[in-house]
Amino acid sequence: MKTVLSYGAGVNTFYMLLKLPEWGIKPDYVVFADTGNEQPATYDHLKRVAIPEMERQGLKFVTVKHPKWSSLLEYSLSTRKMPPRTKFRGQGRYCTTMFKLDPIIRFETSVRENKEAFTNLIGIAYDEIHRMSTVGRRKWITNAHPLVERHITREDCLTGIRLAGFEAPPKSSCDFCPFQKxxxxxxxxxxxxxxxxxxxxxxxxxxxxxxxxxxxxxxxxxxxxxxxxxxxxxxxxxxxxxxxxxxxxxxxxxxxxxxxxxxxxxxxxxxxx
Ligand code: SF4
Structure with a gap:
């Protein structure tokens, strides 16, 4: 069985990263799905703060991308598609599926041995419980939600990061994401x-x-x-x-x-x- 921290590079997953040793969790991989269009501040925090912390904990960090398109921008311009504001991935939200979820599954498939099961640690906070799904996108993948299990809200994550003496990352998203306010x-x-x-x-x-x-x-x-x-x-x-x-x-x-x-x-x- 393998465990993967699905690293969104925002406040929730960075807090989870900091708490892993205390929670007794050592994922086999920390995987970051890079759309190529994350906010510059996100890449900066990843490089300066998060990756050194992963190294300190002895974790393997992997960046995964779409196999053909270098970025969501390149794909959107070439195909004249626009990331949709639809709520659910099943309703054609190609950006999340193609540039985040599929690359992670592709990676997990490539390192899977003997039909083993995978647990993906997802950084959904207790006050974002409506976003939660325990169903993995393959039968052998289960989603786990350490923050929800421990009733930790997004605000708790932000406070915890600061109390631990770290700089909080910005909330991660593509820089032209239609969900931004x-x-x-x-x-x-x-x-x-x-x-x-x-x-x-x-x-x-x-x-x-x-x-x-x-x-x-x-x-x-x-x-x-x-x-x-x-x-x-x-x-x-x-x-x-x-x-x-x-x-x-x-x-x-x-x-x-x-x-x-x-x-x-x-x-x-x-x-x-
Ligand atoms: S951050 Fe926004 S634009 Fe980027 S993949 Fe997610 S939903 Fe799509």
């Missing part, structure tokens, strides 16, 4: 503006494709499909509202109490790794 879009534009250019290109290409499809059927396209919850095209938002939002975000970030409120991205059943 307003504050994160503003933060992305301020800290990583080229990601917004990428998002705009994805939106434009996808909408062009939809227009062509409808025109072929004799219909006219009237709706704009956006990556944002509020449906606003990224380009329009960047021009009209973003400067003020960035100003307000920067003011709010100075207050520690606002951090949990602001530190939100994929909280709608998005990536479960």
């Amino acid at each position: 307003k504050s994160q879009w503003a933060r992305t534009l301020r800290d990583n503006p080229s990601a917004i250019d990428d998002g705009i290109n994805i939106e434009l290409l996808f909408n062009q494709k939809m227009k062509e499809k409808l025109a072929a059927k004799g219909f006219e396209k009237t709706t704009f499909f956006s990556l944002r919850y509020d449906g606003r095209p990224l380009e329009e938002w960047r021009k009209n509202s973003a400067p003020k939002e960035i100003e307000n975000l920067t003011k709010l970030e100075k207050f520690d109490a606002a951090q949990t409120f602001l530190d939100e991205t994929c909280d709608m059943e998005s990536c479960m790794t």
Whole structure:
């Protein structure tokens, strides 16, 4: 039997990593599924803080990727697809399936010996219990949820990281993830503006494709499909509202109490790794 820590590189999985020795868990592998479009701050925390901690614990760290596409961005632009805001992976959320879940299963299959069973440790917190599924994507894989079992919330994770003297990672997600909220879009534009250019290109290409499809059927396209919850095209938002939002975000970030409120991205059943 093998155990894998499915490392999402956010607050929950980093806290789990810190607690593994105390919980008496030593996974055979810590696996990070890299979409190629994580936030720069996520890669930075991984490199500077998380990987050294894994080395200190003697854990094997593995990065897995899609076998063909170097990034979710490359795939989305080439196929003119847009990561969907659908709640469930089974409803065509190709980004999670293709770039996170499948690469992990591919890796596990490659190291599986004698039809052994696998346990995947998933970083869903107690207050995110609605995202939990104990059913693995293969019969030989079981999902375990150490944070839920111990009634540990996301806020507990954040506090625990700080009390242990570590720097907390940002909440991980792709930098143009459709699940991110307003504050994160503003933060992305301020800290990583080229990601917004990428998002705009994805939106434009996808909408062009939809227009062509409808025109072929004799219909006219009237709706704009956006990556944002509020449906606003990224380009329009960047021009009209973003400067003020960035100003307000920067003011709010100075207050520690606002951090949990602001530190939100994929909280709608998005990536479960
Ligand atoms: S973080 Fe968002 S865009 Fe990236 S794979 Fe997950 S749901 Fe898709």
